[in-house]
Amino acid sequence: MSTPRPDSTLKPPTGFSFVRTLLFTLPLLVSLFVLTWGFFFVRDLQLTKNSVPQLVIVLFAIIWGVGGVVLLFTTANFFVEQLPDTWTHRLQPFIFVGPAILMLTWALVIPTIRTIIASFFDEASVGFVGLKNFAYVFTNPAMLTVFRNNLLWVVFGTSFTVSAGLIIAVLSDRSRFETVAKALIFMPMAISFVGAGVIWNFIYAVKPVAAPQIGVLNAIYVAMGGQPQAWTAFFQPWNNFFLIVIVIWLQTGYSMVLFSAAIKGVPAEMLEAARVDGANEIQIFFQIMIPQIMGTIIAVSTTIVIFTLKIFDVVIVMTGGQYDTSVIATEFYRQYFTYNNNGIGSAIAVVLFIAVIPVMVYNLRQFAQREVF
Amino acid sequence: MKSKISSSLIVNGALALICLLWTIPTIGLLISSFRDRIDVNTSGWWTIFPHKDWVSVEKITPAADVDRNVDMTFHGVTATFEQFIQGVEKDGQRFIWIGNRRIGYLEVQQYIWTSNASFTLENYKQVLASGDYTAKLKDGTTETKTGDNMSRAFLNSVAVAVPATVIPIALAAFAAYGFAWMKFPGRKMLFALVVGLLVIPLQIALIPILRDYVALHVNGTFLAVWLAHTGFGLPLATYLMFNYISELPRDILEAAFVDGASHFTIFTQLIVPLSVPALASFAIFQFLWVWNDYLVALIFIGASPTNQLVTQRLAEIVGSRGQDWHLLTSGAFITMLLPLAVFFALQRYFVRGLMAGSVKG
Numbered sequence: 078m079s080t081p082r083p084d085s086t087l088k089p090p091t092g093f094s095f096v097r098t099l100l101f102t103l104p105l106l107v108s109l110f111v112l113t114w115g116f117f118f119v120r121d122l123q124l125t126k127n128s129v130p131q132l133v134i135v136l137f138a139i140i141w142g143v144g145g146v147v148l149l150f151t152t153a154n155f156f157v158e159q160l161p162d163t164w165t166h167r168l169q170p171f172i173f174v175g176p177a178i179l180m181l182t183w184a185l186v187i188p189t190i191r192t193i194i195a196s197f198f199d200e201a202s203v204g205f206v207g208l209k210n211f212a213y214v215f216t217n218p219a220m221l222t223v224f225r226n227n228l229l230w231v232v233f234g235t236s237f238t239v240s241a242g243l244i245i246a247v248l249s250d251r252s253r254f255e256t257v258a259k260a261l262i263f264m265p266m267a268i269s270f271v272g273a274g275v276i277w278n279f280i281y282a283v284k285p286v287a288a289p290q291i292g293v294l295n296a297i298y299v300a301m302g303g304q305p306q307a308w309t310a311f312f313q314p315w316n317n318f319f320l321i322v323i324v325i326w327l328q329t330g331y332s333m334v335l336f337s338a339a340i341k342g343v344p345a346e347m348l349e350a351a352r353v354d355g356a357n358e359i360q361i362f363f364q365i366m367i368p369q370i371m372g373t374i375i376a377v378s379t380t381i382v383i384f385t386l387k388i389f390d391v392v393i394v395m396t397g398g399q400y401d402t403s404v405i406a407t408e409f410y411r412q413y414f415t416y417n418n419n420g421i422g423s424a425i426a427v428v429l430f431i432a433v434i435p436v437m438v439y440n441l442r443q444f445a446q447r448e449v450f
Numbered sequence: 451m452k453s454k455i456s457s458s459l460i461v462n463g464a465l466a467l468i469c470l471l472w473t474i475p476t477i478g479l480l481i482s483s484f485r486d487r488i489d490v491n492t493s494g495w496w497t498i499f500p501h502k503d504w505v506s507v508e509k510i511t512p513a514a515d516v517d518r519n520v521d522m523t524f525h526g527v528t529a530t531f532e533q534f535i536q537g538v539e540k541d542g543q544r545f546i547w548i549g550n551r552r553i554g555y556l557e558v559q560q561y562i563w564t565s566n567a568s569f570t571l572e573n574y575k576q577v578l579a580s581g582d583y584t585a586k587l588k589d590g591t592t593e594t595k596t597g598d599n600m601s602r603a604f605l606n607s608v609a610v611a612v613p614a615t616v617i618p619i620a621l622a623a624f625a626a627y628g629f630a631w632m633k634f635p636g637r638k639m640l641f642a643l644v645v646g647l648l649v650i651p652l653q654i655a656l657i658p659i660l661r662d663y664v665a666l667h668v669n670g671t672f673l674a675v676w677l678a679h680t681g682f683g684l685p686l687a688t689y690l691m692f693n694y695i696s697e698l699p700r701d702i703l704e705a706a707f708v709d710g711a712s713h714f715t716i717f718t719q720l721i722v723p724l725s726v727p728a729l730a731s732f733a734i735f736q737f738l739w740v741w742n743d744y745l746v747a748l749i750f751i752g753a754s755p756t757n758q759l760v761t762q763r764l765a766e767i768v769g770s771r772g773q774d775w776h777l778l779t780s781g782a783f784i785t786m787l788l789p790l791a792v793f794f795a796l797q798r799y800f801v802r803g804l805m806a807g808s809v810k811g
Contacts, residue, residue, distance in 0.1 A: 135609035142613030173628030184681020188655035267793035269742030
């Protein structure tokens with residue numbers, strides 16, 4: 078897939094001169110200078126006490142951040158295009174690909190290696206402790222509750238999100254109100270977990286027996302003759318399910334949209350033929366529809382499994398991980414920021430990482446089969 | 451024919467029920483955010499709809515010399531204080547004592563259709579205000595309240611979300627073009643890196659990045675959050691943009707090369723305009739992701755009160771005043787305002803983005 082670059086018909090056929098190169102480096106150097114200056118300016122503006130209105134800081138930061146990227150690409154490319162052809166040819170791909178690769182390396186590759194190393198060291202990352210942190214992670218009783226909770230999240234969060242999405246997709250496919258219904262189910266996807274936490278905390282709100290209940294769930298429960306309950310607290314281990322419901326509410330829209338598209342891709346003749354053969358709708362659903370969209374079901378399930386594995390915001394906002402609702406990501410946060418234990422914190426992060434490795438391998442295998450490369 | 455109608459009725463009925471179930475949480479939040487502080491805390495939001503309840507029709511203030519320790523008679527109803535406090539019913543009316551024994555009064559109530567529909571913007575004023583301000587109360591008096599400064603947090607969230615959306619997209623688009631249309635050593639390996647990083651849990655990267663930030667003194671600034679979101683969003687962005695850009699018809703590009711255009715010109719003049727749908731769908735995705743993020747903001751902005759984002763402010767109100775439902779509901783709605791607007795305006799692109807990348811880490 079090489080794309081031959083045309084001869085340098087656009088460029089003056091002059092030779093490579095030191096002065097010229099220096100001259101053409103100037104824009105790049107100037108923009109680097111402007112960016113560095115802006116970096117210190119924005120940083121200090123935000124970290125020191127000053128009387129600059131926040132709006133001014135915000136506008137400046139946006140212009141500097143967005144403009145900086147554009148400036149950097151443009152001047153770096155300008156510089157490379159002034160070099161002799163062979164060098165332009167050699168370096169230009171790295172102007173295009175380089176920034177992204179550098180960012181990925183700095184933000185993901187190196188940190189992963191550093192975290193893995195830190196997981197074999199003590200809480201201050203000074204002394205080597207071997208597998209001690211992992212031994213703690215896998216044997217401590219509190220950690221076992223954490224794993225149990227995460228398992229509940231992965232199993233029930235995923236299965237309910239997938240089946241609810243599938244049911245709604247099938248129903249809306251047969252309804253005239255498809256667009257409206259899908260938009261309503263999909264809407265929670267735009268809501269943050271913190272916002273969703275408030276919404277559901279309000280639904281679970283509990284008031285003393287004598288007072289009128291302001292939470293929907295307790296109002297219904299009391300009207301049916303029950304005593305008001307603190308659903309997310311003293312109702313273990315069922316309180317975890319009251320948290321999982323929130324994510325089902327948020328993510329069903331996602332699975333519904335993907336299933337809806339997949340269902341529309343099932344050939345109509347196939348369904349028609351089955352109907353002619355006398356199959357009922359339930360048989361059609363399980364014996365034709367499901368096998369046909371299996372690929373989508375696996376893809377959606379994988380995404381939601383990974384998502385629930387890392388669940389953090391909902392738990393931290395709803396219960397803070399108390400009342401036996403802690404999960405891997407909240408425990409990671411607690412170990413690192415509450416107990417300042419870098420070793421165990423890192424070991425927990427590594428466990429999360431190990432859990433996604435099968436998916437990573439699968440993705441790479443798929444990639445290796447692609448013909449584009 | 452008949453079975454067709456009834457089955458369509460079942461389908462639409464079930465769908466309507468699910469939709470109702472799915473929207474009630476948000477509706478409850480929205481309604482409560484406009485209700486007075488006392489109303490929110492003493493009655494369910496659903497009582498704004500017409501319903502039957504005991505409603506006060508008359509207020510009797512007993513004379514000061516009435517002995518409240520023996521039977522009292524009002525409007526021909528005789529009962530003790532203890533009975534009145536519980537409420538005494540007679541001829542469809544309920545007599546109920548409000549307040550304490552010494553300075554309380556008696557209310558005559560009737561069970562009739564009513565609604566608690568009274569609304570206010572006061573909650574929004576309070577969560578948005580910065581610092582102290584004077585609020586007018588329902589009864590006409592004024593009170594000095596401390597605002598929650600959501601307006602500043604809103605501004606900060608914009609300052610974080612816009613560059614944290616634009617920067618990764620710019621980087622990803624350039625890289626995607628490079629991977630799709632340029633030849634260079636290590637191309638396949640570098641792209642495999644992008645694919646491998648698609649599902650990496652960001653928790654594994656947080657602490658090392660935090661250490662770099664502390665060393666650079668950028669912790670607590672917008673820059674810290676931009677860079678982190680850029681790094682975390684890049685694998686998916688590059689992957690999606692590559693899928694799109696590599697499928698663009700080859701002959702358009704070849705024609706441009708023959709005309710002597712450089713890679714940079716082709717990219718900016720040809721590829722970017724052609725890729726708008728892909729750019730837009732990822733932009734929406736990333737914008738919502740950054741705007742709604744809590745973890746990254748919590749770690750890299752932390753407790754710095756001037757630079758906090760909306761999700762952090764809201765989480766802080768939850769933590770410090772978890773029973774102030776009038777503020778929580780309005781605060782939550784403020785955090786949802788922009789994403790919901792973006793979502794409803796650009797839903798089509800958002801859906802496309804979701805379909806293209808069902809493997810985000």
